[in-house]
Amino acid sequence: MAGFPPALDRLVQTLGRLPGIGRKSATRIALKLVSSSEAECRELADSIVDARSRTVRCSECGSFTEDDPCSICTDTRRDPSVICVVERASDVLALERTGRFRGRYHVLGGVLSPLDGIGPENLRIDSLLARVTSRQVTEVILALNPTAEGEATALYLARILGSRGVTVSKLASGLPVGGDLDLADELTLGTALEERRAF
Ligand SMILES: [Zn+2]
Numbered sequence: 001m002a003g004f005p006p007a008l009d010r011l012v013q014t015l016g017r018l019p020g021i022g023r024k025s026a027t028r029i030a031l032k033l034v035s036s037s038e039a040e041c042r043e044l045a046d047s048i049v050d051a052r053s054r055t056v057r058c059s060e061c062g063s064f065t066e067d068d069p070c071s072i073c074t075d076t077r078r079d080p081s082v083i084c085v086v087e088r089a090s091d092v093l094a095l096e097r098t099g100r101f102r103g104r105y106h107v108l109g110g111v112l113s114p115l116d117g118i119g120p121e122n123l124r125i126d127s128l129l130a131r132v133t134s135r136q137v138t139e140v141i142l143a144l145n146p147t148a149e150g151e152a153t154a155l156y157l158a159r160i161l162g163s164r165g166v167t168v169s170k171l172a173s174g175l176p177v178g179g180d181l182d183l184a185d186e187l188t189l190g191t192a193l194e195e196r197r198a199f
Contacts, residue, residue, distance in 0.1 A: 008034055060131070062107035062124050063089045072096075072104060079103045083131065084141040084193075085157065086181065087111055087150065094182035095143065098190030103141075106131065111144060111153040120156070128157075132164055139167040141196055145180055146173075158199040168199040 003009055008030060016026035033041055057063070058070035065071070072078060072092070082103030086092055092105050108123045131137065140161050144150035158168045172195035181189060 004030075061092075061105045062109060062127070063092050063105060077102075081136050081138045082141065083128070083137055083139070084143050085128065086143050087145055088182075090182045091143065091145075091180075094184065094189060095193065098186045098193060100190040100193055103139075108144075108153070111147070111149040112156060113149050123153075125157070125160075129160070129164070132161065132166055137166055139169060141193070142168065142170045142199065143181060143193070144170075154199070162199070169196040170199050171196055 004012065011030040011033065012023070012026045015021055015029050016023050018026075021029070033044070054066050055064050056066070056068055058065045058068055058073055060069040060073040063070055063072070079102050083106050084095060084101060084103055085106045085108060086095065087108055087110060089107050092107065095101050095105070106124065106128050108125070108128070110118055110123055112118060112120065112123070128140075132140065140157075142154040142157055144154050154170055158170075161168045171189075171192040173192075184192075
């Protein structure tokens with residue numbers, strides 16, 4: 001069976017490496033792109049390069065931003081004494097959509113996963129401890145995904161944070177087990193946040 005011409009095949013391979021895009025979707029997108037005008041393709045390519053070059057990690061919370069520190073970390077109306085710890089920057093967006101959190105965030109960059117070789121040194125734990133120590137932080141909310149690794153990471157963090165005299169809490173149950181925070185609906189996530197309990 002003849003395959004695609006080399007350039008189109010390369011595009012399918014490249015798209016297929018993106019998260020959530022299997023070979024079928026990659027093929028569909030690639031075929032759509034090569035049928036589009038050059039201007040449309042250029043716009044997509046430019047927006048990727050532009051977003052990449054403008055976006056940095058907030059040196060405070062680790063979320064994505066164009067200005068460092070980000071607008072959440074510099075918002076004086078937000079309560080700096082409460083930090084909500086999440087796995088990924090997309091979780092910040094999910095929690096912001098609930099409109100029910102007025103503290104600040106800390107993006108860990110993943111969870112502990114010994115099988116994948118991810119230990120505490122691979123996550124933004126040191127910077128979390130530094131924030132807790134140097135600021136007037138009174139509560140840390142662990143809003144990690146309800147997966148086995150997320151639970152294990154929360155336990156680990158609760159242990160080291162507890163010894164630093166801050167209240168450690170976690171989201172109330174009710175989130176789909178094994179799921180992603182950013183897939184939960186706003187009402188469920190907002191309720192889990194408001195009904196959080198001490199660790
Ligand atoms: Zn920030």
